[in-house]
Structure formats: C-alpha cells, structure tokens
Amino acid sequence: MALGFPDASNGYEENAEIFMASRNPRIGVATVLEWSESLPHGASILDLGCGSGVPISQVLVEGGFAVHGVDASPRMIAAFRQRFPTAPAECAEVAHSTFLNRNFDAVIAWGLLFLLPADAQASVIGKVARALNGGGKFLFTAPREALRWRDVLTERESISLGYEQYLQLLHDAGLALTGEASDEGENHYYMASKP
Numbered sequence: 370m371a372l373g374f375p376d377a378s379n380g381y382e383e384n385a386e387i388f389m390a391s392r393n394p395r396i397g398v399a400t401v402l403e404w405s406e407s408l409p410h411g412a413s414i415l416d417l418g419c420g421s422g423v424p425i426s427q428v429l430v431e432g433g434f435a436v437h438g439v440d441a442s443p444r445m446i447a448a449f450r451q452r453f454p455t456a457p458a459e460c461a462e463v464a465h466s467t468f469l470n471r472n473f474d475a476v477i478a479w480g481l482l483f484l485l486p487a488d489a490q491a492s493v494i495g496k497v498a499r500a501l502n503g504g505g506k507f508l509f510t511a512p513r514e515a516l517r518w519r520d521v522l523t524e525r526e527s528i529s530l531g532y533e534q535y536l537q538l539l540h541d542a543g544l545a546l547t548g549e550a551s552d553e554g555e556n557h558y559y560m561a562s563k564p
C-alpha cells in the first residue's frame with residue numbers, strides 16, 4: 370500500500386502487519402536480558418524504534434524496568450500501546466521524539482539506527498548521549514562492518530557505518546564503548562555507557 374505522505378518509519382508502517390507476524394520473538398532476548406542485568410532495579414529505559422514491543426520492550430517490562438517506547442509507525446505504536454497500556458509511548462520519528470528531551474538510565478535501539486541516513490545516525494547518537502543520566506547505558510544493533518544493503522522487508526537502503534565510525538561517534542558524543550555481542554540472529558550489538 371502506498372502512503373500519501375512522507376513515511377518517517379522507513380517503510381515499516383506499510384509493512385507493519387507482516388513485520389509483527391514474522392518478528393522472531395526469541396532473537397535478541399538473551400543478549401538484551403544480559404545487558405539489562407547491569408542496570409539498577411526499576412531503571413528507566415527508552416526503547417527507540419520499539420515496534421510492537423515484542424520481544425525487546427516486553428522482556429524489559431517483565432524485568433521490572435520503566436520502559437518508554439517511541440516508533441514512527443502508527444500501527445506499530447498502536448500495538449505497543451495495546452500490549453503495554455501503562456507504558457508511555459510516542460508515535461514520532463526518532464529525530465523529533467520528545468522523549469529524547471527527557472532523561473533515562475538507559476536507551477536501547479534494536480534494529481533502528483542503520484535504517485537512518487548516516488548524518489541522522491550521528492545526530493541520534495548525540496541526542497541519546499544527552500538524554501542519558503550519568504552512568505547511563507546505551508545499546509544499539511548494527512553490523513560491525515561498514516556496508517549498505519537492501520532491507521529484506523521494505524527494500525529500502527540500510528547503512529551500517531561500521532565499527533570504526535560508530536566508535537568515533539560514541540566518543541564524540543561523550544560515550545565509551547563498553548562491550549559488543551552477537552546474537553542467534555547474527556545481529557551485532559554495541560554497548561556504551563556515559564561516565
């Protein structure tokens with residue numbers, strides 16, 4: 370279905386039902402749960418590009434964290450709100466999210482950053498750094514290699530800036546890379562923290 374207005378979700382709104390039906394609910398869970406063990410009990414976490422919230426926000430909510438979700442797809446955020454009626458949720462392009470004007474103990478961006486143009490990725494990393502409380506944690510997924518590819522679902526271009534550039538962007542934003550991981554779906558994770 371073609372949309373009659375610019376699609377801030379990078380093609381996910383028109384493919385929302387297919388994505389929600391096909392998102393493997395196991396992929397990423399173990400890695401995110403392990404990362405969350407480093408957070409204080411009840412920590413506030415902002416999930417950028419949260420989708421329907423399954424499985425990432427879900428395991429964090431179940432872990433007792435105070436999760437906020439933002440996604441540019443109205444259908445995704447409607448599903449998120451239905452699943453987590455008390456969790457604050459915002460339908461917005463990440464660049465314009467009002468949640469990024471608040472402060473959080475942690476921010477997670479699973480499957481989001483590489484959907485954005487390179488300059489927008491740098492801008493989001495800067496905004497995340499400013500939104501984090503001291504000692505706050507940032508986890509995002511993106512390939513370790515610098516590469517471009519077509520998203521299988523949306524057929525839009527995805528851009529990984531690669532390890533060296535992500536490291537530089539984190540450093541420029543005042544964040545330190547503290548770890549990396551890979552999951553069962555071959556997704557690569559960058560884990561950073563704010564001093």
Ligand SMILES: C[S@@+](CC[C@H](N)C(=O)[O-])C[C@H]1O[C@@H](n2cnc3c(N)ncnc32)[C@H](O)[C@@H]1O
Pocket residue numbers: 377378379381382392417418419420421422423424425439440441442445461462463464478479480481484485
């Ligand atoms: C690959 S999906 C990942 C969804 C979820 N994090 C998960 O683990 O299943 C990418 C999500 O990012 C959202 N998205 C894409 N571009 C966005 C943007 N510029 N601002 C906010 N959300 C965006 C899409 O609507 C979609 O829900």
